[in-house]
Amino acid sequence: MGTFSDLDKKLTENIYDHGSRLTDPKADLPRRVTETVDLLMPFIQPDARESVRLQILGIILEHIFDEAEIGPGDPAAEK
Numbered sequence: 001m002g003t004f005s006d007l008d009k010k011l012t013e014n015i016y017d018h019g020s021r022l023t024d025p026k027a028d029l030p031r032r033v034t035e036t037v038d039l040l041m042p043f044i045q046p047d048a049r050e051s052v053r054l055q056i057l058g059i060i061l062e063h064i065f066d067e068a069e070i071g072p073g074d075p076a077a078e079k
Helices: 002-018 031-043 046-063
Strands: none
Touching (some): 031 046
């Protein structure tokens, strides 16, 4: 039983350390992106703001350009 307890403890610690990347769309995005999305929220109906915010962040995360993929000279890589 000690082996399973150790494994459970390690898995739990790992989820707490890295699990937010799986459940939180903004976890891997730069702070500037999340701040910009937050500036858009006054234009959204109050009851839909959190849902729309998560959808926007999810779309950005899904389609974000990685500088390694496009190269440093590409205009899309500029921040």
